[in-house]
Amino acid sequence: MKDVIGKIVEKNLIDDDQPSLDVFDLDYFDKRVESLFKAFPEDFFTHALSIKANPFRCLLKQVLKHGMGAECASFQEAIHAKNLGFSPAKIVYDSPVKTRKEMFEAIKLGFYMNLDNELEIQQVGEYLATYSGPVPAIGLRINPVVGAGADLMVSTATKQSKFGLPLLEDTREKIIKYFEDNKWLTALHIHVGSQGIPLDMFVKGVEVMHKFVSELESRVPGQVKTIDIGGGLSTSYTDSQEPKAFTYQTYRDKLQEKIPELFSGKYEIVTEFGRSLLLKAGTSLTKIQSVKNWVLGQKPILMTHLGTNQFPIEVYCPQVRKHRFSIYSADGKKKEGEEIMVDIGGPLCFQGDYLAKEVELSNPEPEDILVVHDTGAYTMSMYCRYNSILAGGVYGYRRQDGIVELECFKKRETIEECMAFWGQEQSQLV
Incomplete structure (x- = not known):
């Protein structure tokens, strides 16, 4: 992951304009799919990826290249798969x-x-x-x-x-x-x-x-x-x-x-x-915006841009869903050394919005990059609109001859795109 973080910093992809983003390891995903087909190679098997886990078009195009089908939990997902070129017979509604x-x-x-x-x-x-x-x-x-x-x-x-x-x-x-x-x-x-x-x-x-x-x-x-x-x-x-x-x-x-x-x-x-194919290919990154350490004897609170907006299950049911974390400096270097126990706060305006509590990290500081591992499924696809927090960009990556190559799956949401969800400016009689 160190080389991926380095490339992201080099490209200035994480900054005040985009304080959080997601990356997806396409090489790892390909290997997971290959292991599935190796275990079930028969031509009477149709392996349909669960779209709800990660519906990004660029990813689903990779799924299509593998000859897979698409499992769809809504009619909209089924149309999404059809429009991307999946055979109707391989679209599982x-x-x-x-x-x-x-x-x-x-x-x-x-x-x-x-x-x-x-x-x-x-x-x-x-x-x-x-x-x-x-x-x-x-x-x-x-x-x-x-x-x-x-x-x-x-x-x-x-x-x-x-x-x-x-x-x-x-x-x-x-x-x-x-x-x-x-x-x-x-x-x-x-x-x-x-x-x-x-x-x-x-x-x-x-x-x-x-x-x-x-x-x-x-x-x-x-x-x-x-x-x-x-x-x-x-x-x-x-x-x-x-x-x-x-x-x-x-x-x-x-x-x-x-x-x-x-x-x-x-x-x-x-x-x-779905999850077993996708989870470990994904990683989420967020700037640590500030560190609150005012109360003697209490854990410091890291204030970040990821919480319930992208991790609702982790916030509401921490007893069943906990991720691994690591921390990098703003210049892309992994931080090592003595660790302290912290709580990780999200950006939403309610007290329960903690991405995780009691996490050990090495000397977290403002502007550091917090890395949330294993987020390739059921994170960005569960993004919520509360507080109208803008969804970050999503990038796929491969390694060619040991060099990380990034490709944009989705640009960061704009304010206009976010506000469009809340309807038109003028009401209309119906």
Whole structure:
């Protein structure tokens, strides 16, 4: 990272005009994608990157070059993927809350769509009764009810999950009936969660799903053609390396051990990885604007430009989301030596806006550069508008012959772009 910081300082990319920014390691991302394809090389697998984790156009163009698909949590994300050139059949439209118009448009555009509930099934069935065009893959999301991981916010396979239809003994027959009554339902989808979920729970979810597919085969033989096993493999926020227990090859080996039929080629298989591909490729930087050290016996407070505006989960749930930090001087040199314990305050106007507390850093001073590691997923994509703080620029980088080459993914937001969110200057009668 030292050479990247040096290049950023050399190019004057972090200053009063742009006090925070994000960088993304394209070489690292390529290696992560290569490890995924090496573990799951079969041509009946479609690996769809979860756009919600990091929706920047320049990054998604790299995803497209790898031949991946795009998993979309909203209709807007699906259109975003289409406009970037993703094949409609590789656009996985997964929103848990869809309007009729969105669902009908998705069908006409040829997106693979996973329905969430019985009302969506009814609405799509009514539309298809009068629709004469080709029908793409349409699936139903079921909840395998295999339990929760360490982080309840991203655990989606408990009985109280808001996603999909829970597959229980008293609901099983009803779900089968949906497939019997709607021959256009040709896919099945699960997603048990992401960070903090044990690997065996992912495997158990797929195992439950596959057993249910076998039941469907006995009732509606040949109807199910696509199995979407979701994504969500955990990574690490506290270690510099990816956890060995969660490699894609380990996941493949466990799936093959428990569900060898999954690899027979009978079904098209879809995966939806995001965080595990992206997280460690990203890094966020912010100027330390000031250091408050007035109260004897209290930790100094670093005042920075990053907080809830870009890290809402880290601020509100610090017990489940903590990053690694390092510190560089304004001229780009890493600071070493004796460390002190500090709290890191963000720019938003409420007392709870702390990026982190009790962080050890070497002699932090105003104008230093605070580096937040492992921010390539679910940070900038969660940017909020409170206080109208301008979103910083985003840059990709590669190393060519050992030299860092930066490319701009997104310029820093302008005041005009930010204010456009708050509507027009003059109201209009409607």
